[in-house]
Amino acid sequence: xxxxxxxxxxxxxVHPAAHGVLRLILEMDGEVxxxxxxxxxxxxxxxxxxAESKPYNQSIGYMDRLDYVSMMCNExxxxxxxxxxxxxxxxxxxxxxxxxxxxxxRILNHLLWLGAHGLDIGAxxxxxxxxxxxxxxxxxxxxxxxxxxxxTYFRPGGVYRDLPEEMPQYQSSKWRSKESADELNKGRxxxxxxxxxxxxxxxPEHVDDYETLLTENRxxxxxxxxxxxxxxxxxxxxxxxxxxxxxxxxxxxxxxxxPYEVYDELxxxxxxxxxxxxxxxxxxxxxxxxxxxxxxxQCIEWxxxxxxxxxxxxxxxAPPSREQMKExxxxxxxxxxLFTEGYCVPEGEVYAAVExxxxxxxxxxxxxxxxxxxxVKIRAPGFAHLAAMDEIIRGHMLADVVAVIGTMxxxxxxxxx
Amino acid sequence: xLDWLDEFIWILMKIGFILxxxxxxxxxxTYAERKLxxxxxxxxxxxxxxxxxxxxxxxxxxKLAMKEIVLPSGASKALFMLGPILFIxxxxxxxxxxxxxxxxxLADINVGIIFLLAMTSISVYGIIIAGWASNSKYAFLGALRxxxxxxxxxxxxxFALVSVLMCANSMNxxxxxxxxxxxxxxxxxxxxxxxxxxxxxxxxxETNRAPFDLPEGESEIVAGFHVEYAGMAFxxxxxxxxxxxxxxxxxxALLFFGGWLSPFQGIPFLDDITQWIPGTFxxxxxxxxxxxxxxxxxxxxxxxxxxxxMRLGWKVFIPVTLVWIVVLALFLKxxxxxxxx
Numbered sequence: 120x121x122x123x124x125x126x127x128x129x130x131x132x133v134h135p136a137a138h139g140v141l142r143l144i145l146e147m148d149g150e151v152x153x154x155x156x157x158x159x160x161x162x163x164x165x166x167x168x169x170a171e172s173k174p175y176n177q178s179i180g181y182m183d184r185l186d187y188v189s190m191m192c193n194e195x196x197x198x199x200x201x202x203x204x205x206x207x208x209x210x211x212x213x214x215x216x217x218x219x220x221x222x223x224x225r226i227l228n229h230l231l232w233l234g235a236h237g238l239d240i241g242a243x244x245x246x247x248x249x250x251x252x253x254x255x256x257x258x259x260x261x262x263x264x265x266x267x268x269x270x271t272y273f274r275p276g277g278v279y280r281d282l283p284e285e286m287p288q289y290q291s292s293k294w295r296s297k298e299s300a301d302e303l304n305k306g307r308x309x310x311x312x313x314x315x316x317x318x319x320x321x322x323p324e325h326v327d328d329y330e331t332l333l334t335e336n337r338x339x340x341x342x343x344x345x346x347x348x349x350x351x352x353x354x355x356x357x358x359x360x361x362x363x364x365x366x367x368x369x370x371x372x373x374x375x376x377x378p379y380e381v382y383d384e385l386x387x388x389x390x391x392x393x394x395x396x397x398x399x400x401x402x403x404x405x406x407x408x409x410x411x412x413x414x415x416x417q418c419i420e421w422x423x424x425x426x427x428x429x430x431x432x433x434x435x436x437a438p439p440s441r442e443q444m445k446e447x448x449x450x451x452x453x454x455x456x457l458f459t460e461g462y463c464v465p466e467g468e469v470y471a472a473v474e475x476x477x478x479x480x481x482x483x484x485x486x487x488x489x490x491x492x493x494x495v496k497i498r499a500p501g502f503a504h505l506a507a508m509d510e511i512i513r514g515h516m517l518a519d520v521v522a523v524i525g526t527m528x529x530x531x532x533x534x535x536x
Numbered sequence: 537x538l539d540w541l542d543e544f545i546w547i548l549m550k551i552g553f554i555l556x557x558x559x560x561x562x563x564x565x566t567y568a569e570r571k572l573x574x575x576x577x578x579x580x581x582x583x584x585x586x587x588x589x590x591x592x593x594x595x596x597x598x599k600l601a602m603k604e605i606v607l608p609s610g611a612s613k614a615l616f617m618l619g620p621i622l623f624i625x626x627x628x629x630x631x632x633x634x635x636x637x638x639x640x641x642l643a644d645i646n647v648g649i650i651f652l653l654a655m656t657s658i659s660v661y662g663i664i665i666a667g668w669a670s671n672s673k674y675a676f677l678g679a680l681r682x683x684x685x686x687x688x689x690x691x692x693x694x695f696a697l698v699s700v701l702m703c704a705n706s707m708n709x710x711x712x713x714x715x716x717x718x719x720x721x722x723x724x725x726x727x728x729x730x731x732x733x734x735x736x737x738x739x740x741x742e743t744n745r746a747p748f749d750l751p752e753g754e755s756e757i758v759a760g761f762h763v764e765y766a767g768m769a770f771x772x773x774x775x776x777x778x779x780x781x782x783x784x785x786x787x788x789a790l791l792f793f794g795g796w797l798s799p800f801q802g803i804p805f806l807d808d809i810t811q812w813i814p815g816t817f818x819x820x821x822x823x824x825x826x827x828x829x830x831x832x833x834x835x836x837x838x839x840x841x842x843x844x845x846m847r848l849g850w851k852v853f854i855p856v857t858l859v860w861i862v863v864l865a866l867f868l869k870x871x872x873x874x875x876x877x
Contacts, residue, residue, distance in 0.1 A: 241839025247577040338838045518841040
C-alpha cells in the first residue's frame with residue numbers, strides 16, 4: 120500500500136485572513152483540516168516586562184497597543200487594578216465617562232470585527248460600511264484625548280480631562296466643497312455628547328443595514344451555521360469568555376456578574392446564543408452593538424445632567440491644575456514629583472478584570488511598594504480562544520478556518536503582548 | 537492568384553476588428569468594476585489618473601507590463617508560461633462565433649454552441665497547468681477547486697444550452713437569435729426562465745466570479761491559481777477573466793434576450809422611431825446589463841464554500857435542468873408549446 124501523507128500548509132503569517140501575524144500550520148486531507156497548529160509570538164513586544172521598568176502611569180499607553188482595536192478597554196483594566204491597590208475610587212462622572220467610552224470602544228471593536236469577518240467570508244462591502252461608522256467614534260476618541268487610536272485617556276483616579284464642549288469641524292477647501300463639508304459637520308454643532316447622541320440616533324439603522332446584508336443571507340448562513348461549534352461545557356473548560364462563551368449559551372458577562380464602575384445602574388441586556396456556532400456568535404455580537412448603543416445613550420443623558428470633577432482631588436496620584444501650580448508651591452512640588460517619579464503603590468497583589476469586547480481582559484498586578492509594578496500579568500481573552508483553534512477547526516474545510524479565525528475576533532496585539 | 541492571401545488578410549483584419557474593441561472593453565470593464573463597486577461601498581473608486589480616472593486602465597497596463605515576471609523556484613518553466621496563454625487563447629477564440637448583428641460574425645459555423653463549450657473547456661487546462669506548474673500549495677488548491685467547479689458548472693450550463701437548442705432547432709448563434717424575432721415576447725427568457733437562471737448562475741461560476749470566486753478565494757488561498765504570477769503573465773489571466781465575463785454576458789443576451797433584436801420589435805410606433813438604432817447597440821446594451829449584474833453580485837454576496845458550490849451544481853442545477861429538458865421535450869413534441877420554436 121502506498122503511504123498517504125497529509126498535506127501541510129502554511130496559513131500565514133503573511134496571509135490576507137491571518138488577522139495580523141497568525142501563523143497557522145494546517146495538516147490537510149484534501150480540503151479538510153486534520154490538525155491546526157497556531158504559532159504565536161510574531162508580534163511580541165514584551166509589554167509585561169516593559170511595564171516593570173516604568174512608573175505606573177507611563178504604562179497606560181502600552182495598554183492601548185495591546186488590543187489595538189479596543190484601546191480604552193485595555194486601559195480600563197490596568198487603571199482599575201492600580202486603583203484597587205491604591206484604594207481610591209474615581210468620581211462618579213469619571214466612572215460614567217469611562218463606561219461611555221468602554222461602550223464606544225465595544226462598538227469600535229465589534230464594527231471592525233464585523234467588517235473583517237465579512238471580508239474573510241467574502242462579503243467585501245461590509246468592511247467599508249463598518250468603517251463608515253467607525254469614523255465618528257474615532258473622532259470622539261480624538262476629541263477627548265487628541266489621538267484617534269492610542270488614547271491614554273483613562274488614568275488612575277479618573278480620566279485625563281473632562282469631555283470637550285465643542286467638536287472640531289470640517290473645513291471647506293479646494294477639494295471639499297462647502298456642501299460636503301456641511302454634510303460632514305452634521306451633528307458636530309454641539310458638544311461631544313451631542314455628537315455621540317447624534318451617532319446613537321443613526322447607528323441602530325446602520326446595524327439594520329448590516330443585518331439585511333448578512334443575517335438572512337443564505338450564503339452567509341451556509342458559511343456560518345454549524346461551523347466551529349463549541350458546547351457550553353467545553354467553552355468553560357477552554358477558558359472562553361466574552362461573545363465566544365455567550366455564543367454557546369452561557370450568560371456570563373462581567374458587567375452583570377461582577378459589576379464595576381456604574382454598570383449596575385444602567386439598563387442593558389446580555390445577548391446569548393444557543394448553538395455555539397459562528398452564526399450565533401455573529402448574532403450575539405451584533406446585538407451587543409445595539410446594547411452598547413443603549414448604554415451610550417443612558418450615559419449621555421446622565422452626563423448631560425451631572426457636571427462635576429472627573430479626577431480625584433488627591434495630588435499624590437492626579438496632577439494639580441496648571442493654575443494651582445502657578446500659585447502654590449505645594450502644587451508645583453506635587454506636579455514635579457508626579458511626573459518624575461510617579462506615585463508609590465502599596466505592597467500587594469491585585470487582579471482587576473473588565474468585560475472587554477473580546478472577553479475577560481484582566482490585569483494581575485504585583486506591587487512591592489515601589490513606583491513601578493513588580494510584575495504585571497495580562498490575561499488576554501484572545502489567547503484562550505486561539506488555543507482552542509485546533510479543537511474547533513478539526514474536520515472542517517479550509518474555507519472554515521477563515522470563518523473560525525474571524526469568529527474568534529483575534530487581534531495579535533493582545534495575544535502576543 | 538493571391539486569393540488565399542487576400543482572404544487571409546481579410547480574416548486577420550476581422551480578428552483585429554473584434555479583438556481591439558474587446559480588449560478596450562476589458563480595460564474599461566475593470567474601470568467600471570472599480571468605480572461601480574466603489575460607489576456601492578461608499579467610496580469613489582479610482583479618480584487620479586486622467587480626468588475622473590478615465591486613464592486608470594492604461595496606467596494599470598503600463599504598470600503590469602513593466603513588471604518582472606518572476607519564475608518561482610521549482611516551477612516548470614515551459615508549463616508556467618503555457619498556463620496563461622492556454623487560458624487567454626480560448627477565451628479570445630470563443631468570440632469568433634459571436635454574432636454582433638445579423639450576419640456580422642467572424643465564423644458563421646453551424647456548431648457555434650459546441651465551439652463555445654469546447655473553448656471554455658480548454659481554458660480550464662490553462663488554470664490547471666498554471667496552478668500545477670507554479671509549484672505552490674495555494675496555487676495547486678486553487679487549480680483543483682477551479683477545475684472541479686468549471687467542469688461541474690459546464691454540465692449545468694450545457695443542459696441549459698440544450699433547452700435553447702431544442703427551441704431554436706439550431707446550434708448556430710445567428711439562427712438562435714433570428715428564431716427569437718417577432719416581439720419581446722418571443723425571446724427565450726420567458727419560456728425558458730428556469731434555464732436562464734441556471735445559465736446565468738453557471739456563467740458566474742464558469743468565470744470564477746463572486747460569489748463563486750473560490751479558485752481565487754482572496755481570504756483563503758490568497759489568489760488561487762495565479763498567486764505566483766506577476767507582470768504580464770498575471771495580466772493575461774486578468775484579461776481573460778474579464779473577457780470571459782463579457783462573453784457570458786453577451787451569450788446570455790444572445791441566447792435568452794434576443795441578441796441584437798430591438799426590444800420594441802412588433803410595437804407599431806416605437807419600432808418605427810427606433811429603427812435607426814443598430815442591432816449591435818441593443819446587443820451591447822443587454823450585455824452591459826448582465827455585466828453590471830456580475831459586478832453587483834460581487835459587492836453583495838459572501839463567498840461559497842467549496843463543498844457548497846459542488847452541492848449547488850450537482851444536486852440542484854443538474855437535476856433541475858434534466859427535469860426541465862424532459863418537460864420541454866414533451867411540450868414541444870406534443871405541440872403544446874405556446875411559443876414559437
